[in-house]
Amino acid sequence: MSGKDQFMRTYVSVDCVVFGFDSNQLNVLLVERNAQLAHSRDLKLPGSLIYQDENADEAAHRVLNELTGIKKMTLKQFKSFTSPKRTQNPDDVRWLEFAYNNKIDRLITISYLSLCKINRRLNNVAKYQSLDWCPVSELPVMPFDHNQIVEESLEEIRRWVEFDPAIVFELLPSKFTESELRKLYEAIYRKELDIRNFHKKILGVEYIVPLDERQTKVAHRAARLYKFDKILYNKRMTTIE
Amino acid sequence: MSGKDQFMRTYVSVDCVVFGFDSNQLNVLLVERNAQLAHSRDLKLPGSLIYQDENADEAAHRVLNELTGIKKMTLKQFKSFTSPKRTQNPDDVRWLEFAYNNKIDRLITISYLSLCKINRRLNNVAKYQSLDWCPVSELPVMPFDHNQIVEESLEEIRRWVEFDPAIVFELLPSKFTESELRKLYEAIYRKELDIRNFHKKILGVEYIVPLDERQTKVAHRAARLYKFDKILYNKRMTTIE
DNA sequence: TATTCTTATTGTATTTTATACTATAACTAC
DNA sequence: GTAGTTATAGTATAAAATACAATAAGAATA
Numbered sequence: 001m002s003g004k005d006q007f008m009r010t011y012v013s014v015d016c017v018v019f020g021f022d023s024n025q026l027n028v029l030l031v032e033r034n035a036q037l038a039h040s041r042d043l044k045l046p047g048s049l050i051y052q053d054e055n056a057d058e059a060a061h062r063v064l065n066e067l068t069g070i071k072k073m074t075l076k077q078f079k080s081f082t083s084p085k086r087t088q089n090p091d092d093v094r095w096l097e098f099a100y101n102n103k104i105d106r107l108i109t110i111s112y113l114s115l116c117k118i119n120r121r122l123n124n125v126a127k128y129q130s131l132d133w134c135p136v137s138e139l140p141v142m143p144f145d146h147n148q149i150v151e152e153s154l155e156e157i158r159r160w161v162e163f164d165p166a167i168v169f170e171l172l173p174s175k176f177t178e179s180e181l182r183k184l185y186e187a188i189y190r191k192e193l194d195i196r197n198f199h200k201k202i203l204g205v206e207y208i209v210p211l212d213e214r215q216t217k218v219a220h221r222a223a224r225l226y227k228f229d230k231i232l233y234n235k236r237m238t239t240i241e
Numbered sequence: 242m243s244g245k246d247q248f249m250r251t252y253v254s255v256d257c258v259v260f261g262f263d264s265n266q267l268n269v270l271l272v273e274r275n276a277q278l279a280h281s282r283d284l285k286l287p288g289s290l291i292y293q294d295e296n297a298d299e300a301a302h303r304v305l306n307e308l309t310g311i312k313k314m315t316l317k318q319f320k321s322f323t324s325p326k327r328t329q330n331p332d333d334v335r336w337l338e339f340a341y342n343n344k345i346d347r348l349i350t351i352s353y354l355s356l357c358k359i360n361r362r363l364n365n366v367a368k369y370q371s372l373d374w375c376p377v378s379e380l381p382v383m384p385f386d387h388n389q390i391v392e393e394s395l396e397e398i399r400r401w402v403e404f405d406p407a408i409v410f411e412l413l414p415s416k417f418t419e420s421e422l423r424k425l426y427e428a429i430y431r432k433e434l435d436i437r438n439f440h441k442k443i444l445g446v447e448y449i450v451p452l453d454e455r456q457t458k459v460a461h462r463a464a465r466l467y468k469f470d471k472i473l474y475n476k477r478m479t480t481i482e
Numbered sequence: 483t484a485t486t487c488t489t490a491t492t493g494t495a496t497t498t499t500a501t502a503c504t505a506t507a508a509c510t511a512c
Numbered sequence: 513g514t515a516g517t518t519a520t521a522g523t524a525t526a527a528a529a530t531a532c533a534a535t536a537a538g539a540a541t542a
Contacts, residue, residue, distance in 0.1 A: 435531075437533090438529075442529095461537085461538065462538040463539095
């Protein structure tokens with residue numbers, strides 16, 4: 001058969017933008033490539049080539065499970081990056097071929113959004129030297145088009161929250177204060193919110209339930225704790241329809 | 242190098258869901274595969290393998306240009322479909338290998354949404370026997386996962402309209418009545434809209450401008466025609482920010 | 483030309499939601 | 513006990529969404 005050169009036959013990877021919230025700003029989970037081939041400290045998004053027998057969602061779950069130990073993390077495919085130019089940099093290609101022990105000329109990637117409590121203990125992953133939470137405002141220059149991917153994921157997370165408001169609670173501890181929740185919204189929308197109006201709105205949301213507990217060990221009046229009630233949230237969904 | 246079997250190396254295609262509106266319901270543009278290998282009338286989404294030197298957006302533009310003659314159609318990537326099972330059906334694989342003259346075992350696809358005025362004259366495309374607008378309520382069973390792709394594209398088009406309301410005018414003639422516009426919204430959201438409230442809202446939208454023209458050749462009171470003003474629309478975008 | 487038929491056109495009252503705005507209470511640290 | 517910091521709560525106004533029906537215009541037909 002002819003035409004072997006005309007059509008792209010390529011490796012396909014997934015790359016995961018995992019957000020975490022440190023009660024102040026959004027952070028992205030980056031991994032450090034093993035430095036054998038890299039010239040300097042060299043951070044990138046966690047990812048993997050897709051295996052023969054899995055689909056992209058399964059590959060993304062595998063990557064996230066490797067990092068966090070969680071089997072079924074909340075995750076969302078959000079865009080494919082396919083430019084032939086994304087594997088332009090010889091350093092990047094050399095690292096790929098080292099890491100995957102395959103000759104790789106062209107590579108497209110399917111990017112995923114995911115959310116993780118920032119205090120969670122992370123696994124050591126053989127493929128990487130270290131894992132690090134990096135504030136979105138202080139991202140290093142990363143290989144491939146990973147900077148662009150994070151950029152676009154920040155727009156995507158807003159659409160995701162609007163579509164499914166429950167996902168914000170993946171970024172908070174199971175008991176949280178109203179101000180933590182508000183600051184999370186402020187970080188996602190990059191916009192200050194009026195404290196009183198926010199309070200009024202939270203009062204009206206039945207699936208955010210106030211507890212009879214308060215913060216401890218804080219150097220000021222301790223705030224009430226709240227929890228997210230998944231059952232009430234799901235009921236709400238069916239009530240609206 | 243080892244590991245050649247472990248990682249997926251595959252062909253990648255784009256498939257386009259092109260919507261058209263016939264003043265009543267949404268239609269999808271389907272193509273008929275050349276029947277040498279198919280058992281019956283055999284409709285599918287238009288698509289193509291991606292070439293070596295292009296990215297997915299360019300491939301989708303190429304497919305749409307082939308169908309419509311339009312160089313820069315409005316288009317939006319919306320999801321990758323990557324299941325190993327999508328090329329399970331031997332008929333589908335046989336057609337692929339016939340159409341592309343390549344041995345193709347696994348194939349993932351990146352799906353695109355696009356919009357087209359339904360009266361537009363379409364091109365003959367050598368690869369296909371015919372092109373047809375098909376109402377979304379009467380879709381045939383299609384090869385690969387094309388039924389699922391259309392299904393998901395219907396959810397996507399609503400998010401798209403919310404994000405960029407101007408795209409609905411790609412589905413209407415350049416001069417349209419208020420009722421055509423309303424019926425288009427009703428088709429997209431699958432929900433009846435109150436005529437008077439809709440009218441009130443349209444009045445307040447400065448980029449939908451009433452003309453001093455009316456319908457002709459209608460068997461009832463002729464309605465006023467409106468046009469979409471792109472310049473006013475773009476101004477609006479900057480005003481909000 | 484009178485009648486019928488179909489669609490176009492318009493306004494008001496009500497409810498809901500968003501916004502702007504500040505004073506006091508509770509707790510810790512010193 | 514005083515200073516400092518954050519938590520908590522309500523009202524008035526504006527804007528947006530919703531519910532609802534009667535009349536006008538034109539074409540077709542008798």
